[in-house]
Amino acid sequence: MKKMEKFRKLGLSENVIDILRSMGFENPSEIQEKAIPFALEGRNILGTSMTGSGKTLAFSSAIIERIVPEKIIKALVLVPTRELAEQVSEAIKKFSKGNLKVIAVYGGVNIQNQMRQMRGTDVLVGTPGRILDHLNRQVLRLNKVEILVLDEFDRMLDMGFAHDVGKIIDSCPKERQTMLFSATNSPDIDHLVKRYMPNSVNVSVESYVDHSKLEQVYYDVPDSLKFPLLVNLLKEESSHLVMIFCSTRRNADFVVANLNNIGINAKAIHGGLDQKKRINVLNEFHENKGLNILVCTDIAARGLDIKGVTHIYNYDLPAVSKDYIHRIGRTARAGKEGKAVNILSQRDYDNFSNITKREEVDIKEVKLPFLERIELIKPKRNFGGRSSGGGDFGRRSPVRRSSGGKSPVRRSPRRNSSREDNFGRRGSRSAPRSSGRGSSGRSQGRSFGRRRNFDSIRS
Ligand code: AMP
Secondary structure: OOOOHHHHHOOOOHHHHHHHHHOOOOOOOHHHHHHHHHHHHOOOEEEEOOOOOOHHHHHHHHHHHHOOOOOOOOEEEEOOOHHHHHHHHHHHHHHHOOOOOEEEEOOOOOHHHHHHHHOOOOEEEEOHHHHHHHHHOOOOOOOOOOEEEEOOHHHHHHOOOHHHHHHHHHHOOOOOEEEEEEOOOOHHHHHHHHHHOOOOEEEEOOOOOOOOOEEEEEEEOOHHHHHHHHHHHHHHOOOOEEEEEOOOHHHHHHHHHHHHHOOOOOEEEOOOOOHHHHHHHHHHHHOOOOOOEEEEOHHHHOOOOOOOEEEEEEOOOOOOHHHHHHHHOOOOOOOOOEEEEEEEOHHHHHHHHHHOOOOOOOEEEOOOOOOOOOEOOOOOOOOOOOOOOOOOOOOEOOOOOOOOOOOHHHOOOOOOOOOOOOOOOOOOOOOOOOOOOOOEEOOOOOOOOOOOOHHHOOO
């Protein structure tokens, strides 16, 4: 088949095909193949896919092919984070080749300037909080919106945007096309679809993870050896770009401070940094400016489209499996190989059990290497709040040898086993099911996922 022919078959116009060709696109991705024909027909769509799958073009196709620019907001794209707002608005600008005025709005920047920029906008991309703010100030009207996109919707729910999103939807005309994209499904999403998206079609990509390209491993270590193991792996593994995930800002800062202290260049992005700093760090990271290691929290890293990430380290295991799926989705993209490394200590056992219940999660245990002693420092900042347990501050990690890949259940309790965890519980944790050396971790652990109640959305 001729190059670009598949895009043509989906119903895209020659103009758009030329633009895609100039961007180096040759064939549609799976989600594009499935969603674009419906998007162009104006159907409501529930799409299950994550960043990296090409979903931005999937929903943008409707915007760029169907919106006639009239300097009035006709398409609204809601996204969970500022970074994603910038990324999606840039993508739509490119896809429309300047034909549409696309503006990104989000909190943390001057609202007056934003109001001025919004004048004459055709496509508004933004975070729910700031858009609601503009609506409340009556400087934004959405009564001409023809296309509404809810992108990374599961994350918007996680971030507590359900109510804001409901109010924004209510400000749009009832006659419109709505496309909702989410990496995971939930009863809350089904509820929203029933309520706001009649006759919608479901499109989903089969698997979140390409097992032939992504290797998932875990190490089971005492808490005090998490950092030495991380350093060992960073030095031993041949990598390009590396993302290290922590569950809290505090832990992210702890990891960065200690990596820097031993001469390893790394920077953090998390919600505690202002927008300018986050953008600078991100640019340094993905524009190959010498920063190869990014330490981040889930929220800050959500949805980022960074090419060339070869390794994901989970310094803390995430509490919910969909965060794990999002994390590992940062690597092994566009046919490239990737590795997800889980550094598991007792405080992660419950989370690990929860994560490994999912079908697509198949994590092999790896034997601990010999680890060098590393002096740990405490970051300069004075942190408020409590940690989810990065707190090795000021302690010295003893020189220890590998225990030879023992199963987590055979370990003796750690000294910090009574530390309070993310969920405010105390007490020693149950280990994930014994998977034994070299086996894959799948378990029957308890589920700690939070339930969100969609009834908070007003119709
Ligand atoms: P997305 O999941 O929409 O954030 O897209 C992830 C990355 O894949 C972006 O850098 C896109 O520019 C790129 N991309 C999306 N669709 C295609 C395609 N059909 N061919 C090549 N690259 C693509």
